[in-house]
Amino acid sequence: MSQKCVFVSLIGATNAGKSTLLNKLVGSKVSIVSRKVQTTRQQIRGVAITGDAQIVFIDTPGFFKPRRRLDRAMISAAWGSMRDADMVGWLVDAHAYGHHPIDVPKELVEVRKPKFLILNKVDMLERSTLLEMVKTLNDQTQFDHTFMISALKGHGCDDILQWLAEKAPNGPWHYPEDQVSDITDMELAAEITREVVYDRLHEELPYESTCETTIWQRKPDGSIRLEQTITVARDSQKKIVLGKKGETIKGISTSARHQMAKIFECPVHLFLFVKVRENWSDDPEMFRRMRLDLKA
Numbered sequence: 686m687s688q689k690c691v692f693v694s695l696i697g698a699t700n701a702g703k704s705t706l707l708n709k710l711v712g713s714k715v716s717i718v719s720r721k722v723q724t725t726r727q728q729i730r731g732v733a734i735t736g737d738a739q740i741v742f743i744d745t746p747g748f749f750k751p752r753r754r755l756d757r758a759m760i761s762a763a764w765g766s767m768r769d770a771d772m773v774g775w776l777v778d779a780h781a782y783g784h785h786p787i788d789v790p791k792e793l794v795e796v797r798k799p800k801f802l803i804l805n806k807v808d809m810l811e812r813s814t815l816l817e818m819v820k821t822l823n824d825q826t827q828f829d830h831t832f833m834i835s836a837l838k839g840h841g842c843d844d845i846l847q848w849l850a851e852k853a854p855n856g857p858w859h860y861p862e863d864q865v866s867d868i869t870d871m872e873l874a875a876e877i878t879r880e881v882v883y884d885r886l887h888e889e890l891p892y893e894s895t896c897e898t899t900i901w902q903r904k905p906d907g908s909i910r911l912e913q914t915i916t917v918a919r920d921s922q923k924k925i926v927l928g929k930k931g932e933t934i935k936g937i938s939t940s941a942r943h944q945m946a947k948i949f950e951c952p953v954h955l956f957l958f959v960k961v962r963e964n965w966s967d968d969p970e971m972f973r974r975m976r977l978d979l980k981a
Contacts, residue, residue, distance in 0.1 A: 689738040691853035697776035706836035715866035738850035739858040789825040908952035
């Protein structure tokens, strides 16, 4: 069978639904989803196969106004992904756009490679409103195609895959047929716990927290033993994560463990620790783990 392969950068504002869309396109959880903005911190590649075409999606941090070094590195990674891709897909939260019109970013206008527009959450708007959006955005820069989808419900996602498969150039696949992401199991496990932390402590816990898998052991019975460290910036945040008599951290562990067991298809023994480190987001080693450029 002849092979085709295309790299696609998915860009957009924070909480536009990129991670939800990536998971739906790939058919597996490879990127975490949270109500909290700026959840995705690194480039994650998700791999989908449609017919003879391998489609490699690059999920990127969402665009927002940077305030610190980590923020700038995240934004730099998002724009940098467009240089590495064959095509660029710009995801727009159509429902939010209806209330707060936005302009096509200058960096996207200047891209000289195929780009397509994805309007997400279209089930919340009238078709006439959507068509006006499409016209307004295409007047600013010409998109090769426009998709109207609901990433959460999966509506329209197959159309994206089919179109990209048709546009993919001939070339060898870059990943094995059974690989759905370039993220390691240890990284995915840490991301799952971080997602649960954000979901449970959305209002109380600031953005200044992260999670790392420090120990991964496969036991003789086929189960996995994991140790993870949740790092926060202040003692007050540690108390929030632990909760009264440790109830919050127990709940986080239970939820994360159940998700991991489903994804890794085996029993999981998870042990969580909370560490306070005031300037963790300025640590060069943290940038390396997140695949971010410290100089951004």
